[in-house]
Amino acid sequence: MDRPKTPGLNRPKTPGFERSHTPYGRPKTPGTVETPPVQYFQVYLRLRPSSQQSSVSDSRFISAIPGQSTSICVTPPDRARTRTIDKYTFTKVFDESAKQLEVFQETVLPLVQDAINGRDGMMATLGVTGSGKTHTILGNKEQRGMVQLALDIIFRSLDSKMVDYSRMDIVAFDHTDAVVLDWEQFFGRLNSALEQGNVSASKRPTMASSTPAVPDASDIVVETDPRSGYAILISMYELYNDRIFDLLDETPLVNPLARRKALLFKKPSAQSQWDSARDQKKVVSGLRKVCVSSYSEALQVVEHAQTCRKVSATNLNLASSRSHAFLQIEMKRFSSRGVERGSSSLHIVDLAGSERSRNAQTAGSQLAEAGSINRSLMTLGQCLASLHQQNSAANWRSSKLTEVLFSNTFSGVSKQNAVMLVTADPMGEFNSTLQILRYSALAKEVTMPIHSASSLRSASVMSGGGADLFSDAETDSSTSGGDGKDALIVRLRTQLEETESRWRDAEDRCLMIEQSVREEMAEEMDRRMEEVRREALDTRVKEAEWRDEFVDEKLEILRKGMEEELKVYEDPEEARDAARRISVLETENEALRREIATLKRERQNRSPTKMGNRFSTELKIGRILGGIENTS
């Protein structure tokens, strides 16, 4: 079938910019031109339409010049004594009117093309909570997102080139310690898990027919390798509280209260023929991968995974993602004889949003989740900032998120083909949004403080006249320096900019400190609560032990007493017989005692000459006494 090929897959180049300086760097002397460093990340900015629900600020503080790479950020009057205009440079800025398809064509489509042709790629969204990351990645009931569009175009483009995986041992081609299942096996396992467990309707796999068909991308088809057949494997996992969980694992459906098994991120045990042991990429070990053969099968897998993801309502977003979600679309290429020719992956990552507990009004486990999210995003921000400055993300190993995002990029394996889409609400939370813009922008420039006289011009920026203000500022600095006064003004302005920049950096650091202190406090509180809980539990256990011992002792005493009693009353006939015998013996004793007394008296009355009789009487008495003793 002759289809039109994708138009213009070349990404826009990051434009050169004047007088710019990198985030946290000292401002460069006005007039110097700095070439931006080679970027591993293309960084795009998307502004979302503000709504009454999402608006936290009273006024708009970001505006974009349509079709350009720069956004302008103005400090709202209530935020600082000196208001400034900051310019942030991105690969491209999408303003509020940008449609899902437009964003897709610029950001994800080139990655789809690369992945089909054997090059790994990754697209991630970064932004404050509620800024539109999930909306961009997964769309909503009316519109498709990047994931659906990417899958649609992949299957449309590979159409006749899909291999019949049911006829080949696809497991043998996996080198990543994965559990590879075909679509029927996967849904078979899901259904038996659902039968065993008591799963709510919202967690049951949904049919893909509920996914909207707009925006329509039927005219987009990408070029494929003519000599290859393709197999597609889908996997999806989440990073929750710094641990990796498989979203396609069916076991939590059987018992939702059981602890989920966390997976390891490590080099696979088996070596692929494509990489040497040293170059082997790290993978999520033990991940389930589902082999799908159509767009609708792929969507069902993704939709099921999405229902298993950690999402909850906060004050800022009714369905706030509490984890970072990674969708991996793996494309395996085979020759016509079924020999593997290579494999490549496209990762689409929906990062959880940074949030301030004060605004999000989170508590308990949500606060702990937010702490973990903010910590990982802070490390990601620092990595991006150092990446823009030095071409290396210095501390990417210090959080699981950056490790998963960067380990295959900076471990000397392959330079990833990565796109970061920063989402922002122009009327959202000012400080958090500004912090993200500073970290992620390819370059930043503090143009000038807004004095009262120029406040009118700032108003013109906010009403869409950003280009005017831009050119005014440039003209101001380029024409100055002619006479002494102008030179002084330029010097003072530079000093002021430096001071402003230092002040902003300090403010950033303060924010970070505040954030980490809050997190530490939350962690400390959790730890203390856990200690108190354990102490209370220990005391109760000890008390229970003491009670048990006491009861045991009492029972023993009672048992012994009962035994004695039982001994006596064991056989009542025997007891009566014994009593009868005792009374007979007592009577006999009494008679013998009387006889002894009689004999003693007789002896005293007889004369000494009758000693022979006396001896025999003594013997008689001895015998009687012995008998008495025996009887008693």
Ligand SMILES: Nc1ncnc2c1ncn2[C@@H]1O[C@H](COP(=O)(O)OP(=O)(O)OP(=O)(O)O)[C@@H](O)[C@H]1O
């Ligand atoms: N570009 C947009 N156009 C229309 N609606 C949008 C846009 N971006 C976001 N929204 C709406 O704003 C709300 C919040 O967006 P979303 O859930 O995508 O935020 P998020 O950044 O993923 O937040 P979190 O990090 O808390 O998950 C949703 O109702 C979404 O539909």
